[in-house]
Amino acid sequence: xxxxxxxxxxxxxxxxxxxxxxxxxxxxxxxxxxxxxxxxxxxxxxxxxxxxxxxxxxxxxxxxxxxxxxxxxxxxxxxxxxxxxxxxxxxxxxxxxxxxxxxxxxxxxxxxxxxxxxxxxxxxxxxxxxxxxxxxxxxxxxxxxxxxxxxxxxxxxxxxxxxxxxxxxxxxxxxxxxxxxxxxxxxxxxxxxxxxxxx
Amino acid sequence: xxxxxxxxxxxxxxxxxxxxxxxxxxxxxxxxxxxxxxxxxxxxxxxxxxxxxxxxxxxxxxxxxxxxxxxxxxxxxxxxxxxxxxxxxxxxxxxxxxxxxxxxxxxxxxxxxxxxxxxxxxxxxxxxxxxxxxxxxxxxxxxxxxxxxxxxxxxxxxx
Numbered sequence: 001x002x003x004x005x006x007x008x009x010x011x012x013x014x015x016x017x018x019x020x021x022x023x024x025x026x027x028x029x030x031x032x033x034x035x036x037x038x039x040x041x042x043x044x045x046x047x048x049x050x051x052x053x054x055x056x057x058x059x060x061x062x063x064x065x066x067x068x069x070x071x072x073x074x075x076x077x078x079x080x081x082x083x084x085x086x087x088x089x090x091x092x093x094x095x096x097x098x099x100x101x102x103x104x105x106x107x108x109x110x111x112x113x114x115x116x117x118x119x120x121x122x123x124x125x126x127x128x129x130x131x132x133x134x135x136x137x138x139x140x141x142x143x144x145x146x147x148x149x150x151x152x153x154x155x156x157x158x159x160x161x162x163x164x165x166x167x168x169x170x171x172x173x174x175x176x177x178x179x180x181x182x183x184x185x186x187x188x189x190x191x192x193x194x195x196x197x198x199x
Numbered sequence: 200x201x202x203x204x205x206x207x208x209x210x211x212x213x214x215x216x217x218x219x220x221x222x223x224x225x226x227x228x229x230x231x232x233x234x235x236x237x238x239x240x241x242x243x244x245x246x247x248x249x250x251x252x253x254x255x256x257x258x259x260x261x262x263x264x265x266x267x268x269x270x271x272x273x274x275x276x277x278x279x280x281x282x283x284x285x286x287x288x289x290x291x292x293x294x295x296x297x298x299x300x301x302x303x304x305x306x307x308x309x310x311x312x313x314x315x316x317x318x319x320x321x322x323x324x325x326x327x328x329x330x331x332x333x334x335x336x337x338x339x340x341x342x343x344x345x346x347x348x349x350x351x352x353x354x355x356x357x358x
Contacts, residue, residue, distance in 0.1 A: 006288045007282075007286055007287060007288050009248055009282070009288060010248075011246055011247060011248050011282075012248070012249065014250075016250075016252070084248070084249075084280075085249070
């Protein structure tokens with residue numbers, strides 16, 4: 001029964017005002033210090049396909065003015081959860097989304113189809129949140145660029161190998177391009193478009 | 200009697216009846232709802248899906264009910280969503296800033312959806328409340344109608 005879809009919804013943040021501020025602060029930190037892993041913890045209790053960290057980011061950043069894309073195969077309970085708590089419209093076309101949630105990092109859509117912003121307003125590009133299995137610091141791909149002293153290294157488990165090639169291309173398009181947030185169940189790492197990648 | 204029950208039964212499963220009871224709940228006040236809940240002796244346990252929050256909503260209207268849509272103005276609304284233990288989700292949207300009212304309205308909305316309690320609550324709470332509201336409205340309308348003034352212009356003699 002369509003009406004009962006809402007009965008699967010689980011609670012969102014307990015103290016929306018304070019929790020949102022803390023999470024926003026954490027996201028801001030990771031965005032200004034790319035490659036730094038920040039533990040977000042279990043703020044929300046989302047449906048299983050959605051990690052608590054991903055849910056926290058969505059609850060904090062997305063609202064009725066930011067269309068969300070979750071892909072064709074996005075489970076119904078995840079869509080209902082995000083629609084109820086964020087109030088965001090769900091879009092089917094990638095280019096219309098302000099935020100995108102990719103539930104499985106090994107199954108990436110064509111990232112170039114997302115809104116890259118335009119030269120007058122490069123900030124209007126999409127932010128893509130990709131769920132991955134693990135993030136380890138100290139080995140793996142080398143990251144350099146603004147906000148990174150010397151260099152950072154991160155190794156990401158459960159992410160399609162082509163991602164880094166795509167992301168290098170993304171950096172070439174500066175000032176246009178996507179910003180990416182990688183999320184494990186409890187941690188996030190941000191990769192803004194300024195990050196240069198060396199595999 | 201049989202007929203009444205079947206009417207209520209079918210009403211409890213439609214959007215129309217839900218609209219009706221949500222409206223009735225919104226038009227009562229927190230005090231009445233709290234009393235009604237206490238009288239039910241159910242003491243339902245529930246979790247917040249969305250704790251009570253106060254916001255604004257734009258009220259739109261049409262001139263004469265059929266003209267162009269226009270924004271009449273913003274009003275304060277309080278909303279709340281709860282999930283009762285049976286698994287039903289209830290929403291409360293009420294005018295004003297009374298968080299308890301919104302919460303109680305949400306709890307009642309959830310309970311009314313439950314096949315176990317719904318019809319009983321409809322009969323014992325919603326029905327009397329809506330009758331009372333209807334009566335009040337009628338009274339007000341009568342009072343207002345008594346003060347109605349008809350303006351008319353005398354027909355000017357054309358010939």
